[in-house]
Amino acid sequence: xxxxxxxxxxxxxxxxxxxxxxxxxxxxxxxxxxxxxxxxxxxxxxxxxxxxxxxxxxxxxxxxxxxxxxxxxxxxxxxxxxxxxxxxxxxxxxxxxxxxxxxxxxxxxxxxxxxxxxxxxxxxxxxxxxxxxxxxxxxxxxxxxxxxxxxxxxxxxxxxxxxxxxxxxxxxxxxxxxxxxxxxxxxxxxxxxxxxxxxxxxxxxxxxxxxxxxxxxxxxxxxxxxxxxxxxxxxxxxxxxxxxxxxxxxxxxxxxxxxxxxxxxxxxxxxxxxxxxxxxxxxxxxxxxxxxxxxxxxxxxxxxxxxxxxxxxxxxxxxxxxxxxxxxxxxxxxxxxxxxxxxxxxxxxxxxxxxxxxxxxxxxxxxxxxxxxxxxxxxxxxxxxxxxxxxxxxxxxxxxxxxxxxxxxxxxxxxxxxxxxxxxxxxxxxxxxxxxxxxxxxxxxxxxxxxxxxxxxxxxxxxxxxxxxxxxxxxxxxxxxxxxxxxxxxxxxxxxxxxxxxxxxxxxxxxxxxxxxxxxxxxxxxxxxxxxxxxxxxxxxxxxxxxxxxxxxxxxxxxxxxxxxxxxxxxxxxxxxxxxxxxxxxxxxxxxxxxxxxxxxxxxxxxxxxxxxxxxxxx
Amino acid sequence: xxxxxxxxxxxxxxxxxxxxxxxxxxxxxxxxxxxxxxxxxxxxxxxxxxxxxxxxxxxxxxxxxxxxxxxxxxxxxxxxxxxxxxxxxxxxxxxxxxxxxxxxxxxxxxxxxxxxxxxxxxxxxxxxxxxxxxxxxxxxxxxxxxxxxxxxxxxxxxxxxxx
Numbered sequence: 001x002x003x004x005x006x007x008x009x010x011x012x013x014x015x016x017x018x019x020x021x022x023x024x025x026x027x028x029x030x031x032x033x034x035x036x037x038x039x040x041x042x043x044x045x046x047x048x049x050x051x052x053x054x055x056x057x058x059x060x061x062x063x064x065x066x067x068x069x070x071x072x073x074x075x076x077x078x079x080x081x082x083x084x085x086x087x088x089x090x091x092x093x094x095x096x097x098x099x100x101x102x103x104x105x106x107x108x109x110x111x112x113x114x115x116x117x118x119x120x121x122x123x124x125x126x127x128x129x130x131x132x133x134x135x136x137x138x139x140x141x142x143x144x145x146x147x148x149x150x151x152x153x154x155x156x157x158x159x160x161x162x163x164x165x166x167x168x169x170x171x172x173x174x175x176x177x178x179x180x181x182x183x184x185x186x187x188x189x190x191x192x193x194x195x196x197x198x199x200x201x202x203x204x205x206x207x208x209x210x211x212x213x214x215x216x217x218x219x220x221x222x223x224x225x226x227x228x229x230x231x232x233x234x235x236x237x238x239x240x241x242x243x244x245x246x247x248x249x250x251x252x253x254x255x256x257x258x259x260x261x262x263x264x265x266x267x268x269x270x271x272x273x274x275x276x277x278x279x280x281x282x283x284x285x286x287x288x289x290x291x292x293x294x295x296x297x298x299x300x301x302x303x304x305x306x307x308x309x310x311x312x313x314x315x316x317x318x319x320x321x322x323x324x325x326x327x328x329x330x331x332x333x334x335x336x337x338x339x340x341x342x343x344x345x346x347x348x349x350x351x352x353x354x355x356x357x358x359x360x361x362x363x364x365x366x367x368x369x370x371x372x373x374x375x376x377x378x379x380x381x382x383x384x385x386x387x388x389x390x391x392x393x394x395x396x397x398x399x400x401x402x403x404x405x406x407x408x409x410x411x412x413x414x415x416x417x418x419x420x421x422x423x424x425x426x427x428x429x430x431x432x433x434x435x436x437x438x439x440x441x442x443x444x445x446x447x448x449x450x451x452x453x454x455x456x457x458x459x460x461x462x463x464x465x466x467x468x469x470x471x472x473x474x475x476x477x478x479x480x481x482x483x484x485x486x487x488x489x490x491x492x493x494x495x496x497x498x499x500x501x502x503x504x505x506x507x508x509x510x511x512x513x514x515x516x517x518x519x520x521x522x523x524x525x526x527x528x529x530x531x532x533x534x535x536x537x538x539x540x541x542x543x544x545x546x547x548x549x550x551x552x553x554x555x556x557x558x559x560x561x562x563x564x565x566x567x568x569x570x571x572x573x574x575x576x577x578x579x580x581x582x583x584x585x586x587x588x589x590x591x592x593x594x595x596x597x598x599x600x601x602x603x604x605x606x607x608x609x610x611x612x613x614x615x616x617x618x619x
Numbered sequence: 620x621x622x623x624x625x626x627x628x629x630x631x632x633x634x635x636x637x638x639x640x641x642x643x644x645x646x647x648x649x650x651x652x653x654x655x656x657x658x659x660x661x662x663x664x665x666x667x668x669x670x671x672x673x674x675x676x677x678x679x680x681x682x683x684x685x686x687x688x689x690x691x692x693x694x695x696x697x698x699x700x701x702x703x704x705x706x707x708x709x710x711x712x713x714x715x716x717x718x719x720x721x722x723x724x725x726x727x728x729x730x731x732x733x734x735x736x737x738x739x740x741x742x743x744x745x746x747x748x749x750x751x752x753x754x755x756x757x758x759x760x761x762x763x764x765x766x767x768x769x770x771x772x773x774x775x776x777x778x779x780x781x782x
Binding site for chain 1 (some may be wrong): 631632633636637639640641643646650651652681692729764
């Protein structure tokens with residue numbers, strides 16, 4: 001070890017070497033005379049240098065002004081004989097910034113009694129400073145409250161807290177500020193204190209706090225805080241974080257209003273669709289005779305069979321006109337284009353069943369062809385073609401148009417049924433979060449199921465699906481919100497009807513609704529079973545079908561539309577009533593490939609709900 | 620002899636079915652319809668068409684590779700844009716959007732034989748500049764019943780000009 005001046009005793013060196021804080025001595029230029037092990041660690045210096053004076057404390061200062069100030073401070077210390085505390089110095093050590101606190105005093109030459117340097121204590125508070133700076137930048141208000149002379153005052157806070165309460169605008173210092181003044185009133189603060197004293201937990205989480213800023217603005221915050229206690233469990237203060245949710249609260253209210261508005265609009269659309277249903281029936285009647293009155297309008301084969309005759313009749317009627325093309329005055333009857341068109345129409349009408357690639361396109365195509373024929377016929381001047389021939393062509397064209405329009409009306413009626421349910425379902429989903437809380441009632445399971453089935457009878461009839469209902473325990477009851485439970489059952493039932501397939505050989509498809517009761521778990525079970533479109537196994541296993549707006553990859557089968565919310569909403573309702581929904585979808589024929597989704601599947605949705613005396617108040 | 624045309628459109632029998640009659644009545648075209656991208660690609664590989672009109676938001680059908688691409692897009696037609704993926708796969712198989720691998724692409728398949736009829740409005744530039752497909756129509760409410768016929772005629776006419 002290098003020789004050290006006598007002013008620093010060996011005893012001092014021995015005692016200070018292992019201290020947990022940095023001890024050092026420097027001359028007036030700032031060169032080290034001595035430093036201990038901890039100083040060596042802080043400043044990353046060799047623990048036992050050849051010559052301490054090879055290193056200078058001044059070289060670590062980040063800011064030149066701190067160096068200049070050192071001289072000034074040293075001079076003041078010499079004059080006053082006091083020790084100086086310099087907090088928050090930034091040192092550059094090994095390329096990194098360290099935050100150091102330095103507490104130092106002068107060293108005098110024992111013989112000359114002149115000041116030869118100074119010694120001090122270094123504390124590395126880098127971690128604490130980094131945390132403090134991080135707290136300044138976090139997007140929540142951090143604060144510490146302590147009791148002082150019987151009052152609760154703010155002892156520390158970060159920038160976000162100061163900004164949240166607008167201390168910067170009011171020019172007030174939050175440190176030492178009485179916390180009750182941030183409450184809406186002294187009375188409200190008193191109530192808050194009373195609640196606090198009655199709580200035994202030390203940590204309070206997620207409490208809403210309505211406050212006033214220093215400029216008088218009202219804000220809403222969420223606070224999480226921990227109560228600080230002394231060794232006698234007396235409260236000495238609290239430390240917490242606060243988040244301003246004023247904007248969120250405004251946004252939430254706006255969203256609620258929007259949801260209510262959407263609900264009103266959807267209600268309007270639903271009412272309009274119901275009215276349309278009533279209007280379409282008399283329109284269909286006015287197009288009598290109705291070949292689809294037997295309820296076969298959904299069968300593509302039946303529709304095409306029905307269209308065969310009138311399209312062939314029209315083709316024949318047109319053909320009877322074509323000989324007039326050979327007459328010398330043919331150009332006075334119709335243009336060359338119109339004659340060519342008639343010829344094409346006759347041929348296309350005869351072969352339409354073979355030539356049109358998809359059966360579902362035939363009605364609209366035949367309608368257009370009949371319309372075109374009628375337009376051409378209307379261009380023929382009176383007397384140019386035998387009256388009866390022209391009349392027949394027009395009648396046949398009108399008849400074909402009528403039948404095609406009837407088919408379109410039935411299709412529209414079916415679409416309206418579906419849309420009406422989708423819109424009601426969507427309205428229920430959108431407004432479920434904003435409706436006034438409804439009281440729980442005791443609901444009879446039989447009545448719930450019968451109501452749901454009744455609501456969907458027209459839809460089932462339109463789809464030519466037979467609804468079967470089997471209720472084993474008609475007297476059982478569930479506690480819940482009747483409207484929501486009916487909605488949940490309707491959503492499952494609607495899906496079952498929608499995704500049913502017609503079976504050519506066996507007859508009408510059916511949807512079975514069954515209810516049973518298990519005494520062991522005291523649960524009521526309701527199952528909805530249908531025969532038709534499969535639900536792929538991966539969509540069940542991965543719970544995809546219950547995700548909001550999810551539409552299964554087979555759900556577009558044959559043009560079936562939907563919102564993807566029905567099952568989501570149904571499950572939410574059932575779960576909120578303490579129940580659960582499960583689903584199984586398997587090939588209708590035993591032994592069939594379970595991954596061949598082109599074949600019919602039997603799909604079963606099962607709802608389980610606790611009967612009334614079992615259920616706790618979970619809502 | 621009628622001109623063979625392929626229309627790949629999953630709503631061909633529902634939302635846009637009114638576009639079909641004018642093509643049929645025109646009499647010049649033998650229109651084949653594919654209702655999903657599996658069917659569409661199978662038909663493209665099986666036979667030559669003078670014009671192919673493609674929708675962008677398509678159902679995958681039952682081909683496992685298309686289903687996988689659809690699943691990777693979150694089973695979302697809008698995000699998956701399987702029609703666009705099909706176009707890249709047949710016209711620019713090396714492109715990163717050509718997610719479907721095709722062993723042999725028929726020689727007749729060229730950009731000038733393709734047109735797009737879709738709801739999206741923002742793909743026009745990509746299709747024209749990127750894929751060299753100038754024929755593009757957006758589906759809008761109240762569009763003319765002759766829209767499909769016009770697209771077919773435009774594709775055929777463009778080929779005549781190039782010839």
